[in-house]
Structure formats: C-alpha cells, structure tokens
Amino acid sequence: MASIEFVNVTKEFEKKEIIKDLNLRIEDGKFTVLVGPSGCGKTTLLRMIAGIGPQTSGSVLLNGKDISNIAPGKRGVAMVFQNYAIYPTMSVRENIEFGLKNNKVNKIERKKLVESISEAVGLSEYLGRKPSTLSGGQRQRVALARAMVKQPSVFLMDEPLSNLDAKLRAQMRIDLIELHKKLGTTFVYVTHDQVEAMSMADTIVLMNQGLIQQEAPPEEIYHEPNNIFVAQFIGTPPMNIGELGVDGVRFGFRPESVTASTEPVESPFTLQGEVTTREMLGSETLYQIRYKETSFMIKSLIDKFSVNQKIHIGVNSDKLYFFADDGDRIHKDHIHYRDYFEALRGY
C-alpha cells in the first residue's frame, strides 16, 4: 500500500532538462498508466520512483515521506524493465527467487512463492532453463514473475507486454487487471499502446516532452481532452483538426463521431466532400474525405461509399471541440464559445 507524489521534480541528463518541474500524485492502490510518445520521459519517471535514476531537484514522496535517501531495494518497489534486465547467467528459477534470497525468505516459503507465481505467468515448464534459451515473450514473463514474487507495495512496469503476440497480450492484460484487483497495490504502468492505456487504467497520465498534458480517467481523457495534443494522441485515427479562421482558433471532431450519408444531413457542422481513400477495417470503414484544401478522416459503419464519390458529413454540437491558438481547449463556458460555434456554421 503506497501513494507516490512528485513535488516540483526536475530531471536533467547532461545539462538537458528532460522532466521540467513536475507535480504528480499517484493514488494508493490505483492502476495508473503513463502514456506518451517515445522519449517523453516515462521511463525516467519510473526510475525516479525506483531510486535508480534520482531526480536532479525536487522530491519524490512515498506515503508522504521523502525517499531520496532510501536504497532502491528497501523501498518496497518492484520494477519490470523495458528490456527485461533478467540475470543472464541464472536459470529462470534463480532469477525469480534471487530477490527473495536477498531478503532472507526461508526455503519452503520461497519454493511455494516461486511455484505459484510461475504457474500464474505460465512459466512452470521453463524454471530450469537459461534466459538465452527463451523467446522474447517468455523473458518478459520472467521479468514480470521476478517483480510479482516480491509482493511489492508499488509495482512499476515499463511496457511489460510490448513483446507478446496479440493473443497473449490480451490474456496478460486481463491477468494484470485481475492481479491488480487481487493485490490492491499501486500499479504504475508505462505503455505506448492506447488500447492498453484505455482498457487497464484507473487514471491515465499523458505526457509530452517531460510535461504532463492531462491526468484523468480514460473516459475523461477521451471525451474531454485538455488540449490538441491529448485530443490527437488518444484515438485512432486521431481527432480531425481544422482551422476556424477566427483568432487562430482550431476546431476538432473525432472520426468516429461523424454521421455520413449521400443525402444532406441535419447537423450544426456539415460539409460535402469527396472520398479520396477507403480502408475497410471489418465492422467499420475508414474514409478520407477531401474538402477544399484540407482532408478529414471519418469512420463509419457504412461501407458502401466508394472513392471519388461525393458524400455529406455532419457532426453534432456535443462532439465538436475548440482549441485556442496555444492548443488549449476552449470550454463551453468561454465567453466567445458561441461565436466560434457560429463561425463554424459558415465553414
């Protein structure tokens, strides 16, 4: 059981600020997912919690207490490394029980723990093997087992499923959610994968270039993005953005919130455009629509539109977003919100 707090944390590498004055509270017992583009500082953040890459300034608190002077092994933190970092010269069993041995757990207890954990991650048959004889996915599971067996109060995971195949990944995703429910410990989970983030998180922390863009539950991140970056990062394909032509304001709508038809549609925002590409995804079809100089992606259940066909699209008012020239969201209570909305009618 532990909550984690970053207070005015800055991290520099060779005089370059990677994390700038970050404040973040990770709730006790929550499944928190860190997402963001490659190189935004997710791993750096995890390493600060673990104590293996300490912050340049500011403090990291565990349960309200500064942990800067506590050795990594004494923080009750376990970490699954992005590149696994399993001990290459030890067998799978030795890898898993190494931490237990260091903590002087007795032999019977150790055996019981190792066996139940390896059962849970499906490694029972491989306990005697050397890591070099395992596949990437199996190694990743060794790394998971090694972290799980220590029964930590904080679980740090750096893209732990990235090397598994789609089926195993889906399975492990469910297993991890269940594990989290069962243990009730704090999970901090890093991923590139939005689906993982959306499906697993209690709270998503979206970062870009060392700054937190938004910190909210998955629904809120999706429906109420704080700024253009969040709006475009979450959702595939990303939100369509267009220039409104007033005060540098931009508007946006998600490809999946569009009504498309060959007939004119009744909506606050409509336009008629030409289909330029068509991608059949199965249950849905993805179209690129050209309108004047810009193009928009739309996702529709209707798959009968063809390339070069002219179609009408419409978006409802609650699915339209406005962003100021600095990228921040303009909310409904903004004094000019109605003006921008009216401006869009003439787009």
Add this chain to the structure above:
Amino acid sequence: MKNNKVWEILRPYVMIGPAMIGIFLFVIYPMIYLLYLSFFKYNLLNSAMSKYIGFSNYIQIFSREDFYKSLLNTVIYTGGVVTLTMLISLLIAVWLSKRTRMNYIVQAGIFTPHIISIVSVSLVWLWMMEPNLGFLNYVLESLGLPPSQWLQSSKTALFSIIIVSVWHGIGYYVLILVAALQGISPNIYEAAALDNTSKFRVFHRITLPLISPQMFFILIIMTIGSFKVFDTVRIMTGGGPNNATNTLVYYIYGFRTTNIGYAAATGVVLMAIIGILTIIYFWLLSRKVHYQ
C-alpha cells in the same frame, strides 16, 4: 557436367589448401620432427651418426633430479603469475570500469608495459632489483623496511621474476576485463539494486559469472604462456642462483648444443603437460563458465 561434379567435391579442399599448407609446414611438420628427434641420440656434427634409442631420452627425463627441479619451478612460476595477474587485473579492471576520462588515462598507463619489449623490461627491472644500488631497495629502506636480495638469492629470485612478468602482462588483461565489465548492461545492476542485493553478492552472483568467459580465457592463455617462460629467465638470472629459476623451456635451451634428442623429448613432455592441463581446466571449469 562430370567435371562440374568433381569440382564440387574438390572445391572446399582447394579453398582451405593454402592455409593447410601453411599449418602443415609451420605447425604439424615441426611437431612431428620434434617427436622424431626425441627418439634419437642426435649427433650435431654428423647427423648420419645419430642413433635411434627408443624411449631412452624419456626414461632419462623422468629419472633426472634437475628436470623435476625445473618442472617445480615452472609450476610455482605459473601458479604465481596466473593467480597474481588474475587477482590484480580483476581489481584494477573493477576500479577502471567506470567510463571517465581519468580512467582512460590510467588504463593507457597500465597498458604501456605491454608494448615494451620484454627484453628491455627485464633489463630495467634487473637494474632496479640490484641489491645495493637498485631502486627497489632504496624504496624499501626509505619506508623503513628490510631490503631484499631479489634476484641474487635463491629464496627470492623466482618471486622477483614473477613480479616482472605480472607487471609486464597486466595491462593487456586489464583491457580485456574492462571491456567485459563495460559490456554488462547497467540495467542488470539496477535490477539487482531493486532486488536488495548486497555489494558482495552483486559481484559474486552477477559480475563474476558475466565475465567468466573472459576470466577463463585469461586463465588458459596465461597458463600456457607461463609454462613456456623463457626471456625473463634468460636475461635476468640465467636459471640461477643455484637453479632456483631454472624453468622448463630454459632447461631445454640448456641442451641445445649438447643433446638435441634429450631437449626434443623434454619439449614433447612440456607440450603434453600443457595439453593435459588445458583439458583439466575445461573439464573442471566449463560448468562454471557462462557463455550467453
């Protein structure tokens, strides 16, 4: 068509032919000739007068006191050089494995003796080890320690030669070990830190196993090299005093003009000892060496 098939079969042999000729001329032939000589009482003035004497040379080797003396010297020398070099180079390598500019400079310094000819090294140390005017005794005395006779006493001569050999070779082995240590992913150490591993256990359970292939390589290379020590002995002591530093190769060298057959037989025995030792190493240690 038929020609083609013949060529198919011959091609690999033709390809390795040049290398095989070299190996045969410079490795196999001298070895066989050495073996051949070892069965003769060889006459240097008139080789036609050489006489086949079967295993007599070998029987003689194993019944002569001075052979055992030089064998013992060689074993002590090898043991000393190998143990000291492994220990010291490991210590220095661990110390130098952090990538800082200072460490690169120190490492270059430690490597320098390796590029100096062993003859020059031996001469310099010979002079430094001179009991009355030498630098080493000067240092010992100014530290208030009793001076040593170094090369001039049968008690300390062999150890003195060991010091010189270790000093000369250590830079090379430090280089190998530093490279091995730097090749270990820092993430492994971080994982160990998170596993609450003590410093000693990190070294014993993670660092050592990971550099064991290089350690094993050094062990084999050094054992073979040390068993064949010659130059230092030749220049610094000439095998003395009182045969205290007479090693196998120097022993063989001693018979170069008097008894070629006997020298050849000793050479064969030396080869056999090194071969057996290497096999024993592999047999004992291969399970402790972790290749990835």
